[in-house]
Amino acid sequence: MEDKEISQAVIGRLPRYFRYLGELKDAGIERISSQDLSELMKVTASQIRQDFNNFGGFGQQGYGYNVEYLYNEVGKILGLDQQHRFIIVGAGNLGRALGNYINFEKRGFIFCGIFDQNPDLFGKEIRGIKIRPMEEMEAFIRKNDVDIAVLTIPKSGAIAAAEKLVKNGIKAIWNFAHVDLNVPEGIQVENVHLSDSLMKLSYNISKARE
Amino acid sequence: MEDKEISQAVIGRLPRYFRYLGELKDAGIERISSQDLSELMKVTASQIRQDFNNFGGFGQQGYGYNVEYLYNEVGKILGLDQQHRFIIVGAGNLGRALGNYINFEKRGFIFCGIFDQNPDLFGKEIRGIKIRPMEEMEAFIRKNDVDIAVLTIPKSGAIAAAEKLVKNGIKAIWNFAHVDLNVPEGIQVENVHLSDSLMKLSYNISKARE
Numbered sequence: 001m002e003d004k005e006i007s008q009a010v011i012g013r014l015p016r017y018f019r020y021l022g023e024l025k026d027a028g029i030e031r032i033s034s035q036d037l038s039e040l041m042k043v044t045a046s047q048i049r050q051d052f053n054n055f056g057g058f059g060q061q062g063y064g065y066n067v068e069y070l071y072n073e074v075g076k077i078l079g080l081d082q083q084h085r086f087i088i089v090g091a092g093n094l095g096r097a098l099g100n101y102i103n104f105e106k107r108g109f110i111f112c113g114i115f116d117q118n119p120d121l122f123g124k125e126i127r128g129i130k131i132r133p134m135e136e137m138e139a140f141i142r143k144n145d146v147d148i149a150v151l152t153i154p155k156s157g158a159i160a161a162a163e164k165l166v167k168n169g170i171k172a173i174w175n176f177a178h179v180d181l182n183v184p185e186g187i188q189v190e191n192v193h194l195s196d197s198l199m200k201l202s203y204n205i206s207k208a209r210e
Numbered sequence: 211m212e213d214k215e216i217s218q219a220v221i222g223r224l225p226r227y228f229r230y231l232g233e234l235k236d237a238g239i240e241r242i243s244s245q246d247l248s249e250l251m252k253v254t255a256s257q258i259r260q261d262f263n264n265f266g267g268f269g270q271q272g273y274g275y276n277v278e279y280l281y282n283e284v285g286k287i288l289g290l291d292q293q294h295r296f297i298i299v300g301a302g303n304l305g306r307a308l309g310n311y312i313n314f315e316k317r318g319f320i321f322c323g324i325f326d327q328n329p330d331l332f333g334k335e336i337r338g339i340k341i342r343p344m345e346e347m348e349a350f351i352r353k354n355d356v357d358i359a360v361l362t363i364p365k366s367g368a369i370a371a372a373e374k375l376v377k378n379g380i381k382a383i384w385n386f387a388h389v390d391l392n393v394p395e396g397i398q399v400e401n402v403h404l405s406d407s408l409m410k411l412s413y414n415i416s417k418a419r420e
Contacts, residue, residue, distance in 0.1 A: 008410075011410055011413050011414070012406075012410060014409070014410075014413065015403070015405065015406035015407075015409040015410060016390075016403075016406060018409065019388065019403075019405075019406070041390075042390075077413065078409045078412055078413045078416075079412040079413055079415060079416030079417075080409065080412060082412075082416065084412060084415065092307070093303070093306055093307030093310045093311075094304075094307040094311075096303055096307070097302070097303030097304040097306070097307045098404075100303045101303075101304075101404075103388075103405060104405070104408065107405065107408070107409065107412075108412075109408060109412075147415060148411065148415070171415055171418070172411050172414070172415050174407070174408060174411055178229065178313075180226075180251075180252075186418060188411055188414040188415055188418060190407050190408070190410055190411040190414070192402070192404065192407055193225070193226075193229075194308075194311075194402065195225065195229075195313060195314070195317065196222075196225035196226060196229070197225075197384070197400050197402055198314065198317070198319060198384060198400070199224070199225040199228065199288045199290065199317070200218075200221055200222055200224075200225060200288075200400055201358065201382050201384055201398055201400040202288055202289040202290060202292075202294060202317075202318075202319075203221050203224065203287065203288045203289055204221070204382070204398040204400070205289060205294065205357060205358070205381055205382050205398055206288075206289030206292065207289075208381070208396060208398060
Protein backbone atom coordinates (compact mmCIF):
# COMPACT_ATOMS: atom_id res chain seq x y z
CA MET A 1 0.00 0.00 0.00
CA GLU A 2 2.84 2.42 0.75
CA ASP A 3 4.20 1.96 -2.76
CA LYS A 4 0.98 2.74 -4.57
CA GLU A 5 0.35 6.26 -5.72
CA ILE A 6 -3.21 7.23 -4.73
CA SER A 7 -4.79 9.93 -6.90
CA GLN A 8 -5.60 13.30 -5.34
CA ALA A 9 -9.19 12.78 -6.47
CA VAL A 10 -9.48 9.71 -4.21
CA ILE A 11 -7.72 11.55 -1.36
CA GLY A 12 -10.11 14.44 -1.85
CA ARG A 13 -13.05 12.09 -1.25
CA LEU A 14 -11.66 10.48 1.93
CA PRO A 15 -12.63 13.31 4.32
CA ARG A 16 -16.23 12.99 3.18
CA TYR A 17 -16.21 9.24 3.89
CA PHE A 18 -14.68 10.02 7.27
CA ARG A 19 -17.41 12.53 8.01
CA TYR A 20 -20.27 10.17 7.09
CA LEU A 21 -18.70 7.23 8.93
CA GLY A 22 -18.30 9.42 12.02
CA GLU A 23 -21.99 10.32 11.88
CA LEU A 24 -23.00 6.66 11.50
CA LYS A 25 -20.74 5.70 14.39
CA ASP A 26 -22.21 8.47 16.58
CA ALA A 27 -25.69 7.21 15.66
CA GLY A 28 -24.74 3.77 16.98
CA ILE A 29 -24.74 2.01 13.60
CA GLU A 30 -22.26 -0.89 13.56
CA ARG A 31 -22.41 -2.20 9.99
CA ILE A 32 -23.31 -0.73 6.63
CA SER A 33 -23.37 -2.19 3.13
CA SER A 34 -21.70 -0.34 0.26
CA GLN A 35 -25.22 -0.06 -1.22
CA ASP A 36 -26.61 1.74 1.85
CA LEU A 37 -23.52 3.92 2.13
CA SER A 38 -23.95 4.71 -1.56
CA GLU A 39 -27.54 5.90 -1.06
CA LEU A 40 -26.62 7.95 1.98
CA MET A 41 -23.67 9.67 0.32
CA LYS A 42 -25.19 9.87 -3.18
CA VAL A 43 -22.22 8.27 -4.91
CA THR A 44 -22.30 4.90 -6.68
CA ALA A 45 -21.56 1.74 -4.70
CA SER A 46 -18.97 0.88 -7.34
CA GLN A 47 -17.20 4.20 -6.71
CA ILE A 48 -17.10 3.43 -2.99
CA ARG A 49 -15.67 -0.06 -3.58
CA GLN A 50 -13.09 1.29 -6.03
CA ASP A 51 -12.04 4.04 -3.63
CA PHE A 52 -11.64 1.62 -0.71
CA ASN A 53 -9.78 -0.89 -2.91
CA ASN A 54 -6.97 1.67 -3.11
CA PHE A 55 -6.40 0.96 0.57
CA GLY A 56 -6.88 -2.79 0.56
CA GLY A 57 -10.67 -2.98 0.55
CA PHE A 58 -11.87 -2.98 4.22
CA GLY A 59 -14.95 -4.93 3.14
CA GLN A 60 -16.31 -8.25 4.26
CA GLN A 61 -18.33 -9.73 1.42
CA GLY A 62 -21.97 -10.14 2.40
CA TYR A 63 -21.54 -8.51 5.80
CA GLY A 64 -20.95 -4.95 4.72
CA TYR A 65 -18.41 -2.66 6.35
CA ASN A 66 -17.76 -2.46 10.08
CA VAL A 67 -18.45 1.24 10.64
CA GLU A 68 -16.12 1.88 13.59
CA TYR A 69 -13.25 -0.09 12.04
CA LEU A 70 -13.65 1.70 8.71
CA TYR A 71 -13.90 5.09 10.46
CA ASN A 72 -10.66 4.42 12.32
CA GLU A 73 -8.87 3.10 9.24
CA VAL A 74 -9.87 6.07 7.07
CA GLY A 75 -8.80 8.35 9.93
CA LYS A 76 -5.38 6.66 10.05
CA ILE A 77 -4.96 6.99 6.29
CA LEU A 78 -5.74 10.68 6.63
CA GLY A 79 -3.06 10.94 9.33
CA LEU A 80 -5.64 11.95 11.94
CA ASP A 81 -4.20 9.50 14.49
CA GLN A 82 -1.18 11.81 14.65
CA GLN A 83 -0.94 15.29 16.10
CA HIS A 84 -0.09 18.24 13.89
CA ARG A 85 0.92 21.53 15.45
CA PHE A 86 -0.14 24.59 13.51
CA ILE A 87 0.35 28.34 13.59
CA ILE A 88 -1.82 31.03 12.01
CA VAL A 89 -0.10 33.78 10.04
CA GLY A 90 -2.43 36.78 10.05
CA ALA A 91 -4.79 37.56 12.95
CA GLY A 92 -7.50 39.30 10.91
CA ASN A 93 -11.10 38.13 10.98
CA LEU A 94 -10.41 34.92 9.11
CA GLY A 95 -7.29 34.06 11.11
CA ARG A 96 -9.17 34.60 14.37
CA ALA A 97 -12.13 32.54 13.10
CA LEU A 98 -9.83 29.61 12.33
CA GLY A 99 -8.01 29.98 15.65
CA ASN A 100 -11.32 29.80 17.48
CA TYR A 101 -12.49 26.68 15.67
CA ILE A 102 -12.14 23.97 18.30
CA ASN A 103 -13.15 21.11 16.00
CA PHE A 104 -9.68 21.17 14.47
CA GLU A 105 -8.31 20.15 17.87
CA LYS A 106 -10.55 17.08 17.93
CA ARG A 107 -8.87 15.90 14.73
CA GLY A 108 -5.37 16.28 16.16
CA PHE A 109 -4.60 19.75 14.83
CA ILE A 110 -3.09 21.71 17.72
CA PHE A 111 -3.23 25.51 17.56
CA CYS A 112 0.04 26.78 19.06
CA GLY A 113 0.76 30.29 17.74
CA ILE A 114 -0.67 33.27 15.85
CA PHE A 115 1.16 36.22 14.32
CA ASP A 116 0.25 39.61 12.90
CA GLN A 117 1.93 42.88 12.04
CA ASN A 118 -0.70 45.09 13.68
CA PRO A 119 0.67 46.26 17.09
CA ASP A 120 -2.90 46.84 18.35
CA LEU A 121 -3.37 43.07 18.34
CA PHE A 122 -0.16 42.06 20.13
CA GLY A 123 -0.87 40.30 23.40
CA LYS A 124 -4.58 39.74 22.70
CA GLU A 125 -5.49 36.11 23.12
CA ILE A 126 -7.32 33.55 21.04
CA ARG A 127 -8.17 30.49 23.12
CA GLY A 128 -5.26 31.27 25.43
CA ILE A 129 -2.75 31.80 22.61
CA LYS A 130 -1.25 35.31 22.48
CA ILE A 131 -1.05 37.18 19.18
CA ARG A 132 2.66 37.87 18.56
CA PRO A 133 4.51 40.24 16.23
CA MET A 134 5.28 38.82 12.80
CA GLU A 135 9.01 39.33 13.51
CA GLU A 136 8.87 36.55 16.12
CA MET A 137 7.43 33.99 13.72
CA GLU A 138 10.64 32.48 12.37
CA ALA A 139 12.24 31.90 15.78
CA PHE A 140 8.94 30.52 17.08
CA ILE A 141 8.71 27.92 14.30
CA ARG A 142 12.25 26.73 14.89
CA LYS A 143 11.70 26.38 18.64
CA ASN A 144 8.22 24.87 18.66
CA ASP A 145 8.17 21.99 16.19
CA VAL A 146 5.40 23.43 14.03
CA ASP A 147 4.10 21.30 11.13
CA ILE A 148 1.47 23.46 9.46
CA ALA A 149 1.14 27.19 8.82
CA VAL A 150 -2.28 28.62 8.06
CA LEU A 151 -1.76 31.63 5.81
CA THR A 152 -4.51 34.24 6.19
CA ILE A 153 -2.69 37.45 5.24
CA PRO A 154 -3.42 39.53 2.11
CA LYS A 155 -1.82 38.28 -1.08
CA SER A 156 0.71 41.12 -1.20
CA GLY A 157 2.63 39.61 1.73
CA ALA A 158 1.78 35.95 1.23
CA ILE A 159 4.59 34.86 -1.09
CA ALA A 160 7.32 36.38 1.11
CA ALA A 161 5.71 34.85 4.21
CA ALA A 162 5.57 31.42 2.55
CA GLU A 163 9.29 31.61 1.78
CA LYS A 164 10.09 32.40 5.42
CA LEU A 165 7.86 29.55 6.62
CA VAL A 166 9.54 27.01 4.35
CA LYS A 167 13.03 28.25 5.19
CA ASN A 168 12.33 27.66 8.88
CA GLY A 169 11.05 24.13 8.51
CA ILE A 170 7.29 24.28 7.89
CA LYS A 171 6.17 21.16 6.03
CA ALA A 172 2.70 22.25 4.95
CA ILE A 173 0.81 25.45 4.21
CA TRP A 174 -2.96 25.82 4.35
CA ASN A 175 -3.23 28.81 2.08
CA PHE A 176 -6.17 31.24 2.29
CA ALA A 177 -4.28 34.08 0.57
CA HIS A 178 -5.64 34.79 -2.87
CA VAL A 179 -2.45 33.88 -4.70
CA ASP A 180 -0.75 30.68 -5.86
CA LEU A 181 2.36 29.88 -3.81
CA ASN A 182 5.58 28.59 -5.32
CA VAL A 183 7.07 26.16 -2.83
CA PRO A 184 9.86 23.59 -3.14
CA GLU A 185 9.13 19.94 -3.86
CA GLY A 186 8.05 18.10 -0.71
CA ILE A 187 6.20 21.05 0.85
CA GLN A 188 2.44 20.43 0.88
CA VAL A 189 0.08 23.24 -0.02
CA GLU A 190 -3.70 23.14 0.17
CA ASN A 191 -5.40 26.23 -1.23
CA VAL A 192 -8.72 27.62 -0.07
CA HIS A 193 -9.43 30.41 -2.53
CA LEU A 194 -12.75 31.68 -1.20
CA SER A 195 -13.31 34.17 -4.02
CA ASP A 196 -12.83 31.40 -6.58
CA SER A 197 -15.51 29.37 -4.88
CA LEU A 198 -17.90 32.35 -4.81
CA MET A 199 -17.27 33.02 -8.53
CA LYS A 200 -18.11 29.42 -9.36
CA LEU A 201 -21.39 29.90 -7.52
CA SER A 202 -21.96 33.12 -9.46
CA TYR A 203 -21.42 31.28 -12.76
CA ASN A 204 -23.93 28.60 -11.84
CA ILE A 205 -26.51 31.23 -10.83
CA SER A 206 -26.10 33.05 -14.15
CA LYS A 207 -26.24 29.78 -16.06
CA ALA A 208 -29.41 28.67 -14.26
CA ARG A 209 -31.11 31.95 -15.25
CA GLU A 210 -30.55 31.42 -18.99
CA MET B 211 -22.73 28.76 -26.61
CA GLU B 212 -25.78 28.88 -24.34
CA ASP B 213 -26.74 25.36 -25.45
CA LYS B 214 -23.42 23.78 -24.68
CA GLU B 215 -22.96 22.16 -21.29
CA ILE B 216 -19.65 23.30 -19.85
CA SER B 217 -18.10 20.87 -17.38
CA GLN B 218 -17.76 21.92 -13.74
CA ALA B 219 -14.02 21.22 -14.07
CA VAL B 220 -13.71 23.97 -16.69
CA ILE B 221 -15.93 26.30 -14.63
CA GLY B 222 -13.76 25.57 -11.62
CA ARG B 223 -10.70 26.81 -13.52
CA LEU B 224 -12.28 30.07 -14.75
CA PRO B 225 -11.83 32.04 -11.49
CA ARG B 226 -8.11 31.30 -11.60
CA TYR B 227 -7.88 32.61 -15.19
CA PHE B 228 -9.83 35.66 -14.06
CA ARG B 229 -7.41 36.22 -11.18
CA TYR B 230 -4.28 35.96 -13.35
CA LEU B 231 -5.78 38.12 -16.10
CA GLY B 232 -6.68 40.76 -13.52
CA GLU B 233 -3.10 40.80 -12.28
CA LEU B 234 -1.73 41.13 -15.83
CA LYS B 235 -4.20 43.92 -16.56
CA ASP B 236 -3.22 45.75 -13.34
CA ALA B 237 0.44 45.36 -14.35
CA GLY B 238 -0.33 47.15 -17.62
CA ILE B 239 0.17 44.13 -19.88
CA GLU B 240 -2.03 44.34 -22.99
CA ARG B 241 -1.39 41.06 -24.81
CA ILE B 242 -0.27 37.60 -23.81
CA SER B 243 0.31 34.41 -25.81
CA SER B 244 -1.20 31.13 -24.59
CA GLN B 245 2.42 29.96 -24.20
CA ASP B 246 3.30 32.81 -21.80
CA LEU B 247 0.02 32.43 -19.93
CA SER B 248 0.77 28.71 -19.69
CA GLU B 249 4.17 29.33 -18.07
CA LEU B 250 2.76 31.89 -15.68
CA MET B 251 -0.14 29.70 -14.56
CA LYS B 252 1.71 26.37 -14.75
CA VAL B 253 -0.91 24.68 -16.91
CA THR B 254 -0.33 23.51 -20.49
CA ALA B 255 -1.01 25.92 -23.37
CA SER B 256 -3.20 23.25 -24.89
CA GLN B 257 -5.32 23.14 -21.72
CA ILE B 258 -5.76 26.91 -21.89
CA ARG B 259 -6.79 26.79 -25.55
CA GLN B 260 -9.21 23.91 -24.87
CA ASP B 261 -10.75 25.71 -21.90
CA PHE B 262 -11.25 28.93 -23.86
CA ASN B 263 -12.64 27.03 -26.86
CA ASN B 264 -15.61 26.16 -24.67
CA PHE B 265 -16.52 29.83 -24.85
CA GLY B 266 -15.71 30.49 -28.49
CA GLY B 267 -11.95 30.84 -28.28
CA PHE B 268 -11.15 34.57 -27.56
CA GLY B 269 -7.79 34.12 -29.33
CA GLN B 270 -6.30 35.86 -32.31
CA GLN B 271 -3.88 33.50 -34.00
CA GLY B 272 -0.33 34.84 -33.87
CA TYR B 273 -1.23 37.89 -31.79
CA GLY B 274 -2.02 36.20 -28.49
CA TYR B 275 -4.91 37.20 -26.27
CA ASN B 276 -5.97 40.77 -25.56
CA VAL B 277 -5.68 40.77 -21.76
CA GLU B 278 -8.36 43.32 -20.92
CA TYR B 279 -10.86 41.89 -23.39
CA LEU B 280 -10.26 38.37 -22.11
CA TYR B 281 -10.51 39.54 -18.48
CA ASN B 282 -13.86 41.19 -19.18
CA GLU B 283 -15.20 38.21 -21.14
CA VAL B 284 -14.22 35.69 -18.46
CA GLY B 285 -15.78 38.02 -15.88
CA LYS B 286 -19.04 38.09 -17.89
CA ILE B 287 -19.08 34.31 -18.20
CA LEU B 288 -18.67 34.11 -14.43
CA GLY B 289 -21.63 36.47 -14.03
CA LEU B 290 -19.45 39.12 -12.37
CA ASP B 291 -20.93 41.88 -14.52
CA GLN B 292 -24.15 41.37 -12.55
CA GLN B 293 -24.84 42.20 -8.93
CA HIS B 294 -25.70 39.47 -6.47
CA ARG B 295 -27.16 40.36 -3.10
CA PHE B 296 -26.19 38.06 -0.27
CA ILE B 297 -27.01 37.46 3.37
CA ILE B 298 -24.94 35.66 5.98
CA VAL B 299 -26.68 33.11 8.19
CA GLY B 300 -24.62 32.83 11.36
CA ALA B 301 -22.67 35.76 12.84
CA GLY B 302 -19.93 33.72 14.51
CA ASN B 303 -16.26 34.30 13.76
CA LEU B 304 -16.46 32.94 10.24
CA GLY B 305 -19.68 34.76 9.38
CA ARG B 306 -18.21 38.04 10.62
CA ALA B 307 -14.97 37.40 8.71
CA LEU B 308 -16.90 36.92 5.47
CA GLY B 309 -19.09 39.96 6.15
CA ASN B 310 -15.98 42.09 6.60
CA TYR B 311 -14.35 40.93 3.39
CA ILE B 312 -14.74 43.93 1.10
CA ASN B 313 -13.25 42.25 -1.95
CA PHE B 314 -16.52 40.41 -2.51
CA GLU B 315 -18.15 43.80 -3.11
CA LYS B 316 -15.66 44.56 -5.89
CA ARG B 317 -16.89 41.47 -7.72
CA GLY B 318 -20.53 42.49 -7.49
CA PHE B 319 -21.47 40.54 -4.36
CA ILE B 320 -23.44 42.93 -2.14
CA PHE B 321 -23.64 42.15 1.58
CA CYS B 322 -27.14 43.11 2.72
CA GLY B 323 -28.01 41.17 5.87
CA ILE B 324 -26.67 38.96 8.65
CA PHE B 325 -28.59 36.79 11.12
CA ASP B 326 -27.85 34.93 14.33
CA GLN B 327 -29.70 33.38 17.24
CA ASN B 328 -27.46 34.85 19.94
CA PRO B 329 -29.28 37.88 21.48
CA ASP B 330 -25.93 39.36 22.61
CA LEU B 331 -25.13 40.02 18.96
CA PHE B 332 -28.43 41.65 17.91
CA GLY B 333 -27.90 45.22 16.76
CA LYS B 334 -24.11 44.95 16.50
CA GLU B 335 -22.92 46.06 13.09
CA ILE B 336 -20.65 44.60 10.44
CA ARG B 337 -19.77 47.21 7.84
CA GLY B 338 -22.95 49.10 8.67
CA ILE B 339 -25.18 46.01 8.49
CA LYS B 340 -26.97 45.17 11.76
CA ILE B 341 -26.99 41.61 13.06
CA ARG B 342 -30.66 40.54 13.25
CA PRO B 343 -32.46 37.69 15.03
CA MET B 344 -32.75 34.49 13.00
CA GLU B 345 -36.55 34.78 13.23
CA GLU B 346 -36.44 37.81 10.93
CA MET B 347 -34.54 36.02 8.18
CA GLU B 348 -37.45 34.66 6.15
CA ALA B 349 -39.33 37.95 5.94
CA PHE B 350 -36.08 39.75 5.15
CA ILE B 351 -35.33 37.49 2.19
CA ARG B 352 -38.80 37.93 0.72
CA LYS B 353 -38.61 41.73 1.03
CA ASN B 354 -35.02 42.32 -0.08
CA ASP B 355 -34.44 40.38 -3.29
CA VAL B 356 -31.62 38.26 -1.93
CA ASP B 357 -29.84 35.88 -4.34
CA ILE B 358 -27.25 34.12 -2.20
CA ALA B 359 -27.18 32.90 1.40
CA VAL B 360 -23.84 32.22 3.05
CA LEU B 361 -24.39 29.47 5.60
CA THR B 362 -21.95 29.66 8.51
CA ILE B 363 -23.93 28.02 11.32
CA PRO B 364 -23.06 24.67 12.94
CA LYS B 365 -24.19 21.60 11.04
CA SER B 366 -26.95 20.79 13.56
CA GLY B 367 -29.03 23.73 12.31
CA ALA B 368 -27.80 23.92 8.73
CA ILE B 369 -30.25 21.58 7.01
CA ALA B 370 -33.32 23.24 8.57
CA ALA B 371 -31.92 26.69 7.72
CA ALA B 372 -31.29 25.64 4.10
CA GLU B 373 -34.92 24.52 3.78
CA LYS B 374 -36.16 27.89 5.04
CA LEU B 375 -33.82 29.73 2.67
CA VAL B 376 -35.01 27.80 -0.36
CA LYS B 377 -38.69 28.10 0.61
CA ASN B 378 -38.31 31.87 0.70
CA GLY B 379 -36.69 32.21 -2.71
CA ILE B 380 -32.93 31.91 -2.24
CA LYS B 381 -31.34 30.70 -5.48
CA ALA B 382 -27.89 29.78 -4.21
CA ILE B 383 -26.21 28.69 -1.00
CA TRP B 384 -22.54 29.12 -0.22
CA ASN B 385 -22.30 26.40 2.40
CA PHE B 386 -19.62 26.47 5.12
CA ALA B 387 -21.57 24.14 7.43
CA HIS B 388 -19.91 20.78 7.73
CA VAL B 389 -22.81 18.84 6.21
CA ASP B 390 -24.09 18.09 2.71
CA LEU B 391 -27.31 19.94 1.92
CA ASN B 392 -30.22 18.37 0.09
CA VAL B 393 -31.73 21.10 -2.05
CA PRO B 394 -34.23 20.98 -4.91
CA GLU B 395 -33.11 20.93 -8.55
CA GLY B 396 -32.20 24.41 -9.74
CA ILE B 397 -30.80 25.65 -6.41
CA GLN B 398 -27.04 26.10 -6.62
CA VAL B 399 -24.85 24.97 -3.75
CA GLU B 400 -21.13 25.53 -3.43
CA ASN B 401 -19.57 23.78 -0.43
CA VAL B 402 -16.52 24.99 1.47
CA HIS B 403 -15.81 22.17 3.89
CA LEU B 404 -12.76 23.56 5.69
CA SER B 405 -12.14 20.43 7.75
CA ASP B 406 -12.10 18.32 4.59
CA SER B 407 -9.44 20.58 3.14
CA LEU B 408 -7.35 20.36 6.32
CA MET B 409 -7.64 16.53 6.34
CA LYS B 410 -6.40 16.41 2.75
CA LEU B 411 -3.39 18.41 3.86
CA SER B 412 -2.91 16.02 6.79
CA TYR B 413 -2.95 13.03 4.41
CA ASN B 414 -0.32 14.62 2.19
CA ILE B 415 1.92 15.40 5.20
CA SER B 416 1.70 11.79 6.42
CA LYS B 417 2.33 10.48 2.93
CA ALA B 418 5.39 12.72 2.45
CA ARG B 419 6.86 11.36 5.72
CA GLU B 420 6.77 7.72 4.57
